[in-house]
Amino acid sequence: MLALAAQLAANGLISGSLYGLLGVSWGLIFATTRVFHFAHALTLTVAAYGAVIAVDRLGVGLPAGFVLSAAIGCLFGVATERVVYRPLRLVNATQLNVFLASLGFLIVGESAILIAFGPQARELAGFPISGIALGPVAFTTVEGLWFVASWALLLPLMAALWWTRYGRAIRAVASNRELAQCVGIDPERIHVLVFAIGSTLAGLAGALLALRDTASPTMGVQPVLAAFIAVFLGGIGSILGAVLGGLVLGLAENMGGLVLPGHWQGVISFVVLFLVLVFRPSGLLGVRAR
């Protein structure tokens, strides 16, 4: 029983780290621009397909594939901001309308990928997959990579957001767009910056996911749903909150099975989200109520 709990906790921390990464990448964009960026899922998918095609068909090495996925994610996200969201901002579209446009873009992208590459899943090959045993817990090398990569990306990013000039500018725009403008920050540039950072992370996450779970046209939706949950769980505008939210989500999904009846297991994450929104809408570390 204890061994099982330890194993589940390890699984929870592994997927939770990736959720934290996704949460930060989505939450940074949402908190700063207030765009409910559902099409983040498309950024992730496009980058994963880019890596798969580069490695599989063009014979590029796996590390180069990862770099490529980051670059594609970054470019695709910035292009999305400029082509899809900026025009909407200029006509003062309501939040629901921006959300629907984002969904529309996601549907267009998924369909286009399906038409171009077919519905079948594609694996990002070339990573040596084997098992690792660490005391009572066991996991695969891919999962180990997820964990290590997530934290290797998260820690420097958190530090940069806290201590660098650009990090402060981002936080300034997130907390008050007009005031930030008054002290000489151009919010439009910051929008591009957060889309660039968030989408780069999404691209890398796409490649990481394709290592184990393969790439498919709709592969981005579940991870991005997890990202929403992590962000709202942790509290909008809090980077640390998103990381914590991701970990809580990962642990709840994996360990909830110990206490809950079977048929609730598939919906634990959404039950958690529902409860947080009802009882603590500002999230675990959120400062802004509602």
Next chain:
Amino acid sequence: MDFWLHVLNMIGLFVILGLSLNLLLGYAGMASMAHAAFFGVGAYTTALTARDLGLPFPLTMVVAVAVTALLAGVVTFPALRVRGEYLILLTMAFQMVVYGLMLSWVDLTAGRTGISAIPRPRLLGTTLVTPAQFLPLIIVCTAAVFAVAYRIGESPLGRVLKAMRDDEAATLAIGKSVLRYKVLVFCVSGGLAAVAAALFAHYQAFINPFSFNLDRSIFIVALVVLGGTANLVGTVVGGILFVGLPEVLRFLQARQDIVDAIRNLLFGLLLMLFMRFRPEGFVPEHARARPPAPPRPAAPTGAAGAARPPVPARPMPARPALRAEGLRKSFGGITAARDLSLTLLPGKITALVGPNGAGKTTVFNLLTGFLIPDAGTVLLHDTDVTRLTPWKTVRRGLARSFQDVRLFERMTVLDNVLTAIPGQPGERLGPLFLAPRHAAAAERRNRDKALDYLAFVGLRDKAGEIASSLAFGEQKLVALARLIATEADVLLLDEPASGIDMHWVQQILDLIRRLAASGKTVCIVEHNLEVVTAIADHAYFMEAGRIIAEGRPEELMADRRLAEIYFGTARP
């Protein structure tokens, strides 16, 4: 042939779903991503009651409607406090939970296998099986749902829903229980969705969870938004275009999954383009030109409309209309109001003056229930209203306006005022459907009343215009007419003359004087000291959350110490 009849049937079902969601999304302004979940709950209820309990057709639909409406009402409670992205996410979470349970609660729903062999309905001696046999039934149901939705949407009830959508706080401030209407519209929306659900379950004779997923919810939202929110004709058009038209693509010579992908691609593209270039949808809310206000025998009017306010003059009792005693309110470490006591006399105009941040608006919030004081009482005609919610306070006869006007921007000027009239039978489902004549008669009377209020402020000829299109000064007048329409006898006016030019100021002051002369109790918050001296009988001077002086405005103005506080320095 059968295929096209099937398409027609599906259009009918989606139109029902769209109409039911439009009440919630278009009229009440609540974006719900859970409509497919309600659709699913209705369908499973129908399937299980028909197959396992052996209930006959119309009864299964009745049960499904009741169960779904009830569930929608319960789910609403968490949704009451949140708006915008939080509501989207909350309803999305609910959608995912319901969908997940449909998949995994195998004992009840048979999981992915779904429920098959749902009995076909028997009507008028025939068992309905083919699309052609179902078509009349679906058409009748669609028409019925349209009639119900239209009746609700274009009634005083629908007017309150739109008011709530445009400004929740202002809706409370005209005496409408936002909570009640939110629960009501969720129940109605869920119940109507279950009509489509019952038809769907019987028509397919088989259901599984995949018809009720998040994509379906999103599709219904998109259908409503693309068709046109708060316009039911738009939803019918949306149903035909987005359910019917894509079927033409089936005749492309290609693999089924590619055809589906092309259809989705076009749909997504359309969604993006509409949000950018025509966000109001195919048939916008105010698509029909509104008839101008009917001509009425002109009242003897001066420059500012009717000479007398359209409220009966009351004998002026000497007793105070409103007494506040020892009000205190702190936010964290900041005390916004302390030991506040004031008295408002009927027929008199009282002013609250003081520098910015003195807590004048906080006083209004405390008096009207928008804030609950930590200590102290508010007595309205000797009854305690301290802890009443804002809308109840208004019903007791104490109403307030807002500094930033807060009109219902997308509604007409007439509707802005009309909504504020209390006790309209058409705001309740019972009279609306069971005593339509009574409701219609009341509506005619209230319409005349609202036009009178507009005439009083001199804006009768603007009755048909959209509120946001008016000049700011006119908007302030509409807000005043709306406030009078609440029929409250104590009126709190928050900076009624700020931000507008002298012409409007004179007119508004004149109106306020006449309101007081007719027996209303008036209290204003005002920065402009000239305005205060011009109309106030009595003034309270506030600083840092306290009343530090009171008296006739001229006396207060003459006090050097107060002038110093007000201007930051003594006047020469």
